[in-house]
Amino acid sequence: MECTLCGHHKTYKHGKTSKGSQRYYCPACKQSFTETFDTLYYRRQIKPDQIRMVLQAHSEGSSFRGISRITNLAYNTVVSIIREASVKGQMVHNEQVQQVEVEEIASDEFWSFVKKQKNCLQNELIVGDCWVGMTQAQGSGLILANRVGKHTDEFITQLVANTEGKTGCQQWNTDGWGGYERVLTGVVEHSIGKEQTQQLERTNGILRQQTGRWHRRQNKFAKVWEHTEATIRLVVTYFNWIWIHSRKKNTAAMRAGLTTAPWNWDDLITYPTLL
Structure with missing residues (x-):
């Protein structure tokens, strides 16, 4: 060994x-x-199947407390598993999604909220409106980068910077929000229009409907900002590497040429983080 x-x-x-x-x-x-x-199984007195069930259930829309009731695990245990898995997922993304060959990049955001929607003070930065921004490789559907934050130019700047670290593509397609026009300058070719971001709009719809805390008009909304950040990291990993497209019969990472076979939860759970 x-x-x-x-x-x-x-x-x-x-x-x-x-x-x-x-x-x-x-x-x-x-x-x-x-x-x-160096795995999620380390020093956990629970069965491996339970850990895989927690990750699958959360990626498919179950809340933390709902998973706790289904698996008969403590709430804090469920939170710990998902947070650690999301950190591994981010490491996978940082190490594996590099120099991706992309002809066009689509960028879009969708709205959610944390804890409350109204009566938010200006200095309350981790409650209220919570925007999830994502960039996607046109064609393969691979999610290149994501950010969670307030809908500001700084938010878009961080999203653009993260994306530029993954690919050298200079063709950007966005909707009509003015923040992109202020941030995307210089040699970047910028096309504006909903018809250019339809694939990403569809991806946003899939993730919103698949993730419980982002459903509209329900009580599973996020209560803690850090939990939303952990959820988006885990869901993006699931979408890129594990989720198999029902018609194309492959994953986004396979279509982007990053892997030759779909991953499973064990690949993420045992992903090395020390070497």
């Missing part, structure tokens, strides 16, 4: 933990570890 700490190719069995898990010892870094180290 390869060492998960230093990558050394040979390790040795080194007894077992109090729970019966096999431990290994690395002669190179002189550290011991278990098989589940």
Whole structure:
């Protein structure tokens, strides 16, 4: 077994933990570890199937408390699993979505809110209106970047900067919001019109209907800003790497040439973060 700490190719069995898990010892870094180290299974006294069920249920629209009731897990355990999975999902996105060949980029946002819609003070930056901005590769449908924030020029600037780190494409298609005209300047070719962003509008609709906290007129709205950020990271990972298009029979990452086969939850759960 390869060492998960230093990558050394040979390790040795080194007894077992109090729970019966096999431990290994690395002669190179002189550290011991278990098989589940650096995974979401590490030090969790719950079944692997339950962790996969939590992630699938949340990606398909169930709320934190709803998942807690279905799986009979503590609410804080559910939150912890989703938050850690979202961090791994962001690492996957940062490392794997690089230098993507794209002919055109579509950018759009959709509105949600956190905790309350009205009577929000100016200094309350983590409640009230919460916009989710995304950029998508036209054709493959791969989500290149996403941001959560207030609907400001700074919000769009961050979204554009994140997208430019993923591809060298200079053709942008957006709707008519003026923030894009103020931010997209210089050598960028900028086309404005809803007909240019139909694929991304459809993706936004899928994510809104698939994610419980973004449904309109219901009580599953977000209560904590950080939970919305964790949800969008997890949902984007699910959409890009795991979700198989019913007609095309492949994932967005496959259509973009980033992988040759669909991922599953174990690929995300065990994704290495140390090496």
